[in-house]
Amino acid sequence: MHYVIGSGPAGVACAAGLLGKGLEVTLIDAGLQLEEPRRRELEGLQEISPSEWRGKRGGFLRDGMRAGSAGVPLKMAYGSDFAYRTLAGTADLVLQGASISASYARGGLSNVWGAAVLPYRQSDLTGWPFPAERLAKHYRSVFEFMPLSGRRDELEEQFPLYTEQYESLETSRQAQAMLCDLEAHRESLRGHGIRFGSARIAVAAHRDGRDCVRCGLCMYGCPHRLIYSSADTLHDLQRHERFHYLPGLQVTRVSEGAGRVRILTRPAVPIDPTNPAGLASASNINGATTAFEGERVYLACGVLATTTLLLRSLERYDSPAWAADSKYFLLPILRFRGTSGVRAEALHTLAQIFLEIEDPAISPYTIHLQTYTYNDLFEQALRSSLGFLAPAVSGNALISRLLLFQGYLHSAHSPRIRMELRRKPSGEEEMQVSGETPRAGDKVVRAVIGKLARSYKGIGALPLSPLLRLSAPGRGFHSGGSFPMRERPQDGETDVFGRPSGLTRIHAVDSSIFPSVPATTITLSAMANAHRIADELELYA
Numbered sequence: 054m055h056y057v058i059g060s061g062p063a064g065v066a067c068a069a070g071l072l073g074k075g076l077e078v079t080l081i082d083a084g085l086q087l088e089e090p091r092r093r094e095l096e097g098l099q100e101i102s103p104s105e106w107r108g109k110r111g112g113f114l115r116d117g118m119r120a121g122s123a124g125v126p127l128k129m130a131y132g133s134d135f136a137y138r139t140l141a142g143t144a145d146l147v148l149q150g151a152s153i154s155a156s157y158a159r160g161g162l163s164n165v166w167g168a169a170v171l172p173y174r175q176s177d178l179t180g181w182p183f184p185a186e187r188l189a190k191h192y193r194s195v196f197e198f199m200p201l202s203g204r205r206d207e208l209e210e211q212f213p214l215y216t217e218q219y220e221s222l223e224t225s226r227q228a229q230a231m232l233c234d235l236e237a238h239r240e241s242l243r244g245h246g247i248r249f250g251s252a253r254i255a256v257a258a259h260r261d262g263r264d265c266v267r268c269g270l271c272m273y274g275c276p277h278r279l280i281y282s283s284a285d286t287l288h289d290l291q292r293h294e295r296f297h298y299l300p301g302l303q304v305t306r307v308s309e310g311a312g313r314v315r316i317l318t319r320p321a322v323p324i325d326p327t328n329p330a331g332l333a334s335a336s337n338i339n340g341a342t343t344a345f346e347g348e349r350v351y352l353a354c355g356v357l358a359t360t361t362l363l364l365r366s367l368e369r370y371d372s373p374a375w376a377a378d379s380k381y382f383l384l385p386i387l388r389f390r391g392t393s394g395v396r397a398e399a400l401h402t403l404a405q406i407f408l409e410i411e412d413p414a415i416s417p418y419t420i421h422l423q424t425y426t427y428n429d430l431f432e433q434a435l436r437s438s439l440g441f442l443a444p445a446v447s448g449n450a451l452i453s454r455l456l457l458f459q460g461y462l463h464s465a466h467s468p469r470i471r472m473e474l475r476r477k478p479s480g481e482e483e484m485q486v487s488g489e490t491p492r493a494g495d496k497v498v499r500a501v502i503g504k505l506a507r508s509y510k511g512i513g514a515l516p517l518s519p520l521l522r523l524s525a526p527g528r529g530f531h532s533g534g535s536f537p538m539r540e541r542p543q544d545g546e547t548d549v550f551g552r553p554s555g556l557t558r559i560h561a562v563d564s565s566i567f568p569s570v571p572a573t574t575i576t577l578s579a580m581a582n583a584h585r586i587a588d589e590l591e592l593y594a
């Protein structure tokens with residue numbers, strides 16, 4: 054038996070790859086789910102007209118989603134924080150100047166993600182022990198089960214679509230207007246190293262007889278479930294006769310010996326956020342330990358949980374692992390021309406346009422900007438940022454011209470994240486996670502803003518630098534590389550199949566093994582790489 058741990062994007066991609074090799078696969082998963090009452094409310098929404106979703110019946114979608122000046126503190130799914138809930142008995146997380154979360158949910162963080170997907174290109178793969186073309190086939194495999202909304206445009210030259218099965222969600226009118234301006238200045242923008250195209254998002258325009266109705270609720274969770282979650286793929290995998298799913302288990306340790314792997318688990322008991330002490334009692338934490346044995350195990354628990362599990366399994370306490378992070382920032386821009394009626398417009402509210410900046414004077418790596426047009430959370434955040442000037446947002450003049458860039462830098466320009474597992478005197482564990490200081494990359498962000506300001510004609514907008522928000526390391530959720538892949542791995546590193554130095558049957562397959570983190574969205578490549586490791590079985594088995 055081959056075991057995969059975790060049903061997030063990397064886990065399902067790995068499982069699909071192993072099934073493709075004709076193997077018997079068991080996926081072990083903590084597997085927390087949306088609470089039953091919310092699931093019923095969601096099903097209720099699917100039975101009524103989308104025009105009523107913004108009414109009382111859809112009120113639950115907005116629970117916990119209030120934007121402040123720094124944006125939305127935590128993006129929920131259908132009003133629930135289940136994707137971020139922790140388990141009783143996990144190492145206490147102590148954060149210092151960093152922001153990182155593990156997910157113990159069925160589908161992991163893809164329950165809440167923004168679904169932006171753009172592959173990695175060769176020039177951004179610093180430190181990777183193999184060329185980008187080795188991932189190409191696996192990007193294609195991922196798009197066999199993950200939907201893509203995008204278009205053929207100039208981004209394709211550097212970032213192939215890797216599928217012919219894409220659809221095109223209609224862009225918002227603000228995005229259409231900006232695309233017109235960009236189009237009119239294409240050559241000069243290109244001369245300045247700025248390329249643009251439609252955002253690529255993992256969203257199905259239609260699914261199970263339901264269409265995108267441009268209800269604008271994407272940030273709260275799609276009532277039609279059109280935004281991809283790896284739980285969708287898990288659902289499909291469960292129909293496969295060689296696939297077995299074991300939810301409700303927390304893997305605590307993995308080991309290997311005598312040609313086998315051994316996986317220790319205990320019941321996954323979520324901590325009730327309203328009563329954190331209540332469920333963390335010894336009886337809940339120490340429920341029966343169950344051990345599994347098999348040929349190989351593939352860890353896809355997400356960077357924080359995989360790192361914790363590996364450090365514990367390797368008995369590497371008090372010895373930090375350093376993760377790489379793609380620096381994340383938010384930058385509002387003010388368009389010269391407004392678009393009327395944005396508050397009432399039927400639109401989707403995921404990323405609309407991608408801008409890719411390539412300027413050796415700023416960075417040798419691609420800088421990735423995702424453009425968001427109007428959504429109600431953006432308006433809330435803006436009001437908080439403006440303080441006493443907030444009434445200026447009430448009319449249309451400002452809101453019709455405001456857009457938001459969500460920017461990412463290559464990890465070479467980003468502070469690293471230190472992760473150290475420690476044993477407390479009580480015997481419990483603590484995972485100390487801190488952001489590296491001084492914070493690298495701020496200068497690069499300023500240079501990007503300067504470049505955007507100089508390109509104001511092509512973009513048809515000016516960046517609002519006083520409203521720039523630089524986020525703590527990890528906050529953009531594009532982190533990895535705590536056990537980087539190397540051609541010849543040393544202690545704390547992995548080989549090209551994700552096996553920590555000295556091990557032959559335990560593979561880490563998520564972004565924990567990325568040698569560096571390019572700016573152009575992490576999850577698609579984490580999936581492709583996990584699929585690659587499964588598919589290249591003959592090279593290491």
Ligand SMILES: Cc1cc2nc3c(=O)[nH]c(=O)nc-3n(C[C@H](O)[C@H](O)[C@H](O)COP(=O)(O)OP(=O)(O)OC[C@H]3O[C@@H](n4cnc5c(N)ncnc54)[C@H](O)[C@@H]3O)c2cc1C
Nearest residue numbers: 059060061062063083157161162167168169304355575576
């Ligand atoms: C708000 C938000 C927006 C994002 N937007 C984007 C985006 O637009 N584009 C992009 O590329 N990325 C985005 N991301 C990041 C993306 O969600 C993650 O990169 C991706 O989910 C990581 O996948 P994974 O499979 O490695 O891990 P996860 O998604 O974290 O899944 C981990 C899985 O492992 C299981 N698990 C963990 N520990 C254990 C254990 N000990 N025992 C058993 N099971 C375990 C969990 O149950 C879960 O199923 C976003 C993230 C967030 C939070």
Ligand code: SF4
Nearest residue numbers: 265266267268271275
């Ligand atoms: S606009 Fe977003 S939330 Fe609404 S149906 Fe389309 S994808 Fe789903």
